[in-house]
Amino acid sequence: MPLEAYVAVSAALFVIGIACMLSRRNVLYVLMGIEMILNAANINFVAFNRFSGDGLDGRMFAIFVIILAAAEAAVALAILLNVYHLFRSVKPSDADLLRE
Amino acid sequence: MEPASRVFYTLVTLASLLALGWGAFSAGAPGVSFALFAILTLGGGLMCIWERSVVRSAFSLMATFLGVAGLFLLLGADFLAMAQVLIYVGGILALILFGVMLSPPDLNERSLPRVLGGLAFAGGAAIWLGLRISASVTWATAEELPPMTSHAEEIGVGFLSPEQYVVPFELAAVLLTVALVAAVYIARRRSIDLFPEEDA
Numbered sequence: 631m632p633l634e635a636y637v638a639v640s641a642a643l644f645v646i647g648i649a650c651m652l653s654r655r656n657v658l659y660v661l662m663g664i665e666m667i668l669n670a671a672n673i674n675f676v677a678f679n680r681f682s683g684d685g686l687d688g689r690m691f692a693i694f695v696i697i698l699a700a701a702e703a704a705v706a707l708a709i710l711l712n713v714y715h716l717f718r719s720v721k722p723s724d725a726d727l728l729r730e
Numbered sequence: 731m732e733p734a735s736r737v738f739y740t741l742v743t744l745a746s747l748l749a750l751g752w753g754a755f756s757a758g759a760p761g762v763s764f765a766l767f768a769i770l771t772l773g774g775g776l777m778c779i780w781e782r783s784v785v786r787s788a789f790s791l792m793a794t795f796l797g798v799a800g801l802f803l804l805l806g807a808d809f810l811a812m813a814q815v816l817i818y819v820g821g822i823l824a825l826i827l828f829g830v831m832l833s834p835p836d837l838n839e840r841s842l843p844r845v846l847g848g849l850a851f852a853g854g855a856a857i858w859l860g861l862r863i864s865a866s867v868t869w870a871t872a873e874e875l876p877p878m879t880s881h882a883e884e885i886g887v888g889f890l891s892p893e894q895y896v897v898p899f900e901l902a903a904v905l906l907t908v909a910l911v912a913a914v915y916i917a918r919r920r921s922i923d924l925f926p927e928e929d930a
Binding site for chain 1: 784791805806822829895902905
């Protein structure tokens, strides 16, 4: 398959991730959208690495992105637990202590 | 099943059949496998925004992650595909399912205009950007693709050799340690929550 096909799939996954973040009022959907966006970036890294000849840089970058995604998910879940504890809700718009 | 859902799944099935046909027509067997993994990726993502229940969304995200792992395999990155399955499907999805336990089952939360509006907005922005970029950029692709070989050993050597990636590797290790310890620290139950009368 040509490079353009992979880039198109990656762009579509990115769009779906952004829409997932925008369209729901639940923090979990924001997290899922972020994971989709990171996956889309990873597809691009690996595809460009494959199609630009030899080398490992793109793959290494994708591995570091996966590592960061794992750390991000763990910290986000911990923050989510605390937000739920404080506000009894998982809507992002309910956490508005600084507004008062 | 509500009518809107029926229309949605019919459209997704039609698009999948079209993509399979296009893949088989344009590139034969590799095209079909690419189309299958792309359908798995994008269909899982679309189902994730479409479904009302959070559990269904989380499990359709699994299809997305597996599809991305398949695309990695097609690109010759076998180690990365394995890491994707291990970390995303085994780890991050499990974390998200833990988060699902916190979310209340308000079933009427999805609003159709917001979903379609979000898709249209982001899609329009991406198409506009893509047209702008593709008009001015030529991809720096190699003349002939290198043969697909397993790069797991190369990646291991690259992680540990001082000329390549040992510093980012160690930094990632430090970052993971800090992030996980911090996550445990943030999420722990304080003793004042467990035994409120003793501290009062």
